[in-house]
Amino acid sequence: MSSEQIQKHKKEGGKLQWFFFVIVIPLLFAITLALIVLTIAGYNVFQISEHIGSKIPVVSNFVGNDEEVLQEENTNLLATIEDQKEQIETLQLDIESKDEEIQELNEQIQQLQNQLEQNEQSQQERDELISNVTESFSQIKAEQAAQIIENLTDESALLILEKLPAEQRGAVLAAMDPEKAAELTQNFINPGE
Incomplete structure (x- = not known):
């Protein structure tokens, strides 16, 4: 590599470093500081951002669906639980009727043995x-x-x-x-x- 290329490469690296040190890092620090101050002040920043994000057309697809999906899954799970409870009750009734039938048959067997x-x-x-x-x-x-x-x-x-x-x-x-x-x-x- 020639010295010109090295100088050019140093300038490109310097601009990128300058961008991170001057813009990105202070911006991240300011956002973090603002989140801490708002949280201490009693505002739920994440809830507010979710509410605002649900109104933005592209972002709303990512923000609001989780709650709706969870509610739908919860409803489906509750319906499944109810179905399974009904099945359990039906099976318990079947067991009770089979137990009664077994008891009647045992009584008949005992009577026949006595006879x-x-x-x-x-x-x-x-x-x-x-x-x-x-x-x-x-x-x-x-x-x-x-x-x-x-x-x-x-x-x-x-x-x-x-x-x-x-x-x-x-x-x-x-x-x-x-x-x-x-x-x-x-x-x-x-x-x-």
Whole structure:
């Protein structure tokens, strides 16, 4: 670089430095000092500048929208909260109805279990009674047993004949009226026909 270029470069640098030291720095100092004085005096400088800025056409796009956007977002969030509250209430009602349904079903299960236990007890008692009656029939003669069994219902007669040993069953059937013996034998072999 030649000395002329160096001199020219120093002059350009000097003008820029002069601009910062003489204009920019004092201006920034004056603005800062004014903001401090106005704030101490009780003025909200930022609110005033936002109010004035919202009236300027290009600047208003940057200044006033934040509050409107926040209000719109707040409204949307409140609506979402209300929707979710309604959904929660609906789900709680569903849960309550399902709980009631479960409780009713548990009660039905308990009733059915009680009935089953009663049926098992009555079946055991009935089986025990039939065993006792069968034991009694095995103690008497076949002719007397045949006369008694002929006068019973078919169901009762079949239950007793079923419990008797095969030899006694044959002797009782032989002592019965042949038609009644055939009918009982048929029902014994093919129940429900």
